[in-house]
Amino acid sequence: xxxxxxxxxxxxxxxxxxxxxxxxxxxxxxxxxxxxxxxxxxxxxxxxxxxxxxxxxxxxxxxxxxxxxxxxxxxxxxxxxxxxxxxxxxxxxxxxxxxxxxxxxxxxxxxxxxxxxxxxxxxxxxxxxxxxxxxxxxxxxxxxxxxxxxxxxxxxxxxxxxxxxxxxxxxxxxxxxxxxxxxxxxxxxxxxxxxxxxxxxxxxxxxxxxxxxxxxxx
Numbered sequence: 001x002x003x004x005x006x007x008x009x010x011x012x013x014x015x016x017x018x019x020x021x022x023x024x025x026x027x028x029x030x031x032x033x034x035x036x037x038x039x040x041x042x043x044x045x046x047x048x049x050x051x052x053x054x055x056x057x058x059x060x061x062x063x064x065x066x067x068x069x070x071x072x073x074x075x076x077x078x079x080x081x082x083x084x085x086x087x088x089x090x091x092x093x094x095x096x097x098x099x100x101x102x103x104x105x106x107x108x109x110x111x112x113x114x115x116x117x118x119x120x121x122x123x124x125x126x127x128x129x130x131x132x133x134x135x136x137x138x139x140x141x142x143x144x145x146x147x148x149x150x151x152x153x154x155x156x157x158x159x160x161x162x163x164x165x166x167x168x169x170x171x172x173x174x175x176x177x178x179x180x181x182x183x184x185x186x187x188x189x190x191x192x193x194x195x196x197x198x199x200x201x202x203x204x205x206x207x208x209x210x211x212x213x214x215x216x217x218x
Contacts, residue, residue: 003038003213004051007037009058015087017058019193027206033091033213042070049075054213056156057090064096073098077180080211085190085205090144104147104177104187110140112162114191117141119173119200128176128185128207129181142188143171150175154204174204176211185212 005028009021013132018039025035033054036047041059045068049055055075078081082102083089091107093099100106120134141156143166154174160167177184185208196202 001033002034004041005054005209005213006047006049006052007035007056007058008039008041009037009088010040011059011062011092012087013066015058015152015191016193017060017088020088020190020196021058023193023196024058024205024209027202028054028056028209031206031210037176044072050078050080052080053082053215054083054209055172056089056155056209057082057084057092059092060087061091061094064093064099069093069096069098073102073179076102076182076184079215080183081183081214082179083183083185083205083209083212085187086140086142088190089186090142090188098099101147102179102184104150104175104184105144105172105186107142107144107188109163111143111158111166112141114139115141115162117156119154119156119189121154125148125153126153127210128174128204129153132200132203137189137198137201139189139191139195141171142173143169144188146172146175147177150177171204174208176208181210183214185209194196 007018152172158166158169
């Protein structure tokens with residue numbers, strides 16, 4: 001039986017949610033997933049979320065009612081995986097601390113907007129990072145509030161060019177964590193659909209999506 005994945009997309013159009021959802025859907029289909037992709041969050045209140053192996057949020061700056069949010073959190077805690085990237089997952093429900101607790105972080109700023117910055121692989125032996133070296137990136141350098149319990153796999157360091165007071169701040173870029181039995185993966189890379197052409201961004205996300213789809217007893 002094929003693994004099942006749910007993508008819900010929408011919100012701020014600057015992140016090109018529809019185009020990104022189509023790319024992620026194709027990626028997951030290539031990995032053998034049976035993929036359901038839905039606009040908006042209504043599906044979180046209607047579908048049997050526990051029947052999915054993986055849920056991928058691709059919505060930025062939207063709201064959600066208490067009941068569907070509780071259904072989403074319960075599904076992840078019971079073993080469904082959660083994985084995503086950039087603001088689609090890291091800035092989805094700004095007014096929902098329970099969601100941010102589950103994700104392990106929340107976007108708060110990107111000083112300088114689109115800039116060049118360096119990504120350092122901090123756990124090169126980890127299966128999700130194996131064979132991927134440090135690389136340069138051109139996009140939004142995310143400053144996030146993060147859970148210190150995350151397993152951080154890649155970081156970036158702010159040089160203070162656009163906010164002098166954060167010079168030297170080391171910020172997680174890629175992490176994994178657990179929420180109950182569910183695996184959670186996050187990558188800050190991927191502002192727009194064109195960034196999927198960057199091999200490191202695409203491969204890290206591909207591995208993270210597959211990894212998160214497998215429940216854990218941890």
